[in-house]
Amino acid sequence: MLVLGPLGFVAPWILSALVALPVLWLILRAMPPSPRQVRFPGTRLLLGLRDAHPVARHTPWWLLLLRVLAIAALILGFAGPVWKPAPDQGGQGPLLIVMDAGWAAAPDWAQRQDRALRALDAAGAAGQPAALLVADGQAAGALPFQPAPELAAQLRAQRPAAWETRYPADPPAVLAEAPARFSTLWLSDGLEHDHRAAWLDALAARGPVSVVPPQGPRLSLQTGTGDRPALLLRTTGATAPNVLAIGLDPQGTPRELARLKPGAAEAQAGVASHPVPIDLPSELRNRVTRYEIEGQASAGAVVLADDSLRRRKVALVGDDRASEGQRLLSPLHYLRRALAPSTDLIEGGLGDVLQAAPDVIVIADQLSLPEEPALPEWVEKGGLLIRFAGPRMAASDRLSEEPLLPVRLRAGGRDIGGALSWGDPRGIAGFAPEGLFAGLAVPRDATVRAQLLAEPAPDLAERSIAQLTDGTPLVTRAALGQGQLVLFHTTANAEWSSLALSGLFVEMLDRLVRSARVSLAEPEKDQAEQPFWLPELVLDGFGRAAPPADPVPVAAADFAQGPAPGAPAGLYRGGERMAALNAGGAMALAEWPGARIESPTEAPGLDLRGWLLAFAAALFALDALGSAWLQRRTRRRRPDRGLA
């Protein structure tokens, strides 16, 4: 490359054609414009006449200048001019290219490949050997140094992996065959990974290291924690794009079902974490197959929906025979109708349903729960227990001793709207704006005639998540271990209140069930039962899903470690269960002590070729216009026949 000041030429020998320009000028000058053709009846009178003073007709100088400029622009353009070309990397000595190849490298993979190819070209032009270390955790053995051109094909074939960038654990072993001194070009994805510091030290000891940081922020998406379903979007940039929920529409075609807005950021060491609440109706949410960050082609920006983001398993426990077969009086009837569309229901005795490991257990008006030691244990491990009051509880004189309630209850209850009371049925107060039921509309006709009252306690207000208009609690909640206890102070049927008849009942139950966490104990339990997971759908590094070409079962122990070589991100099936292995996770910014950081603006240099060629084309167009104008300026109008 020839460099003149800020301008470099890729093919400087073409510039020798500029010598021909003066010759071209003379030739163009000598070529007269073509004569105008005129139809003239008096031509016979002209025959034999000679031009007295033949005037040499030259192309006007400005047209000439235009043409010569256009040719010059063409020559300059083909010489491959680059404005402020990147200084040659390393320049002398062998070259090692380290390519981070995890999901974080996927969004700008093409630019990375270009940059690496440029470096390879430069090394090939200098006749230096080169080596390529692709940090996708699959390379093994010592790294061979080869003539640079042979590596280009290998480099082009590389694709980012659907797991984190992984460096080989032992730098000296990999560099065993390397020359004593070499320069390193490290195409980093900007994130901290295992063994990176060791590699940086090892490489810096062998020669200069220049690091190409990624272009643009890195983003990752992960299933969030908390009592409401959410995702966690991490970004190294300032803004957080939307998250798209993609799933099958009712016609069965995959499309964007919703667009989730990330919440307020929580920054830590340069990485901002945005919670993204999945605020969707259950029916819609159960259709979502994947969540992805808008505009990020990366496996780390995709969360595949599996069981944990999908339907909750809800167990209904209650005495269905209490109302002697009258369905509309059975509390379980209303619960069944409310929960069936969005959850998987199990019914049965308490002991039976606990075997099925439900996420939520709903118990309607049951007192002194059978001495089932498994129930408190289940709640403490993260279960959500929802109980409803009822006449049986109200009639009990040992109500204050009842376990597994969020608040202590006063015996007897209260009858507000009955025949023997003075008051009217109470409405339901509006919900607190930041509570679990925030935003739900309260219907006017949902009233409560009877309820169980709580013993006054300092934390009663804190535990009430819904209240009547007189301030008495309607729904109370308390944590127990990792789980929760929830009590509705009224019945699940229409006996004490009309709440069960309103749409609010369904929405409240839906919110409650969504707040249940998927039991954490399950994977461990499964490890014994389910030693292998079989991939059903795997992602590539760009986050594109495809059926696995070669499904290899993944041992449960490896599966729990997250995506890795051999276990790419994707959907895995184990028996009845589907589990997703998602690549996105925590991120930490990498530090590069002692390395030269290549600034992205200096990197490629501005290629002027296209501009010059376009300029030449514009000049030629101008030339055509000018010629046409010149013709027109001296042309008389053509003879025209006819009178009218």
Place this chain on the structure above:
Amino acid sequence: MNTRPDQLRAGAEAASAGLPALMLSAERLAAALVPGAHGQRRAGTGEDFWQYRPATAGDTARSIDWRRSARSDGQFVRDREAQVAQSASLWVSAAAGMDYAGAPSRPAKRDRADLLALALGMALLAGGERVALAGQLPRPGRMQAERIAEALVSRAALPGDEDAPPAEALRPGQRVVLFDDFLGDPQPVLDYLAHAAGLGIGGALMQVLDPDEEGFPWEGAVLFRSGSGALRHDTRDAAGLRDAYLARLAERRALLSRAALASGWHFGTHDTGQPPSQALLWLWSVLEG
């Protein structure tokens, strides 16, 4: 030709309507140029009475006017004035060069020549003259104007640059008006004039030219092609040719003018940039004389 007969006729009528003098002098026209039958001021066959003369030997008994003879002793014969039918013949060149118009605002030369010919014919017809295009039967009457217009319009342009008036159609007692640009070979025209002079036929030549042909406004490199494209002249400096061209044009006019004078004809020029009435007045004046 994109002019319909009725358009041409309307144009001709408009042109001749601008000539009140022409229309008013219809009587003089009858005496001087146009009458259908010209009295020869001598005895002969004809319609009108000329004289009574005494019968001589050789007069048949049938020729004696008995009513006149009865008033005296001698026998008289009634002579009539000799009459010769005379007509006007019009000819418009159809050469390819006649379709030329230097600017869209100007009519083509042929259109102007057609207009002049028809206007002249209509004026003559209005005076009772027999008029026809060359080679056709001269007839009087208003309908003849329609026929002339039809023939002028329906005549196709020739592919070549030359069109000569038909010498074989010349008849004694005709007056002939030729409309042409006379930019082609002059020899056929000269021959025609000689032939006409031999027959005692008078007439007029009307040279119709475009202003471009009279002014030669071109400059720079120009390739000139004749009307049909058969002749070409390539020049680098058209402006330098102007003087030579104008000189040749003047020479051509002088040649035609001399030849016309020698055979008792008249030579006039008309510029399509000028209104046609001027040329019509001139034609009228020369035909009148």
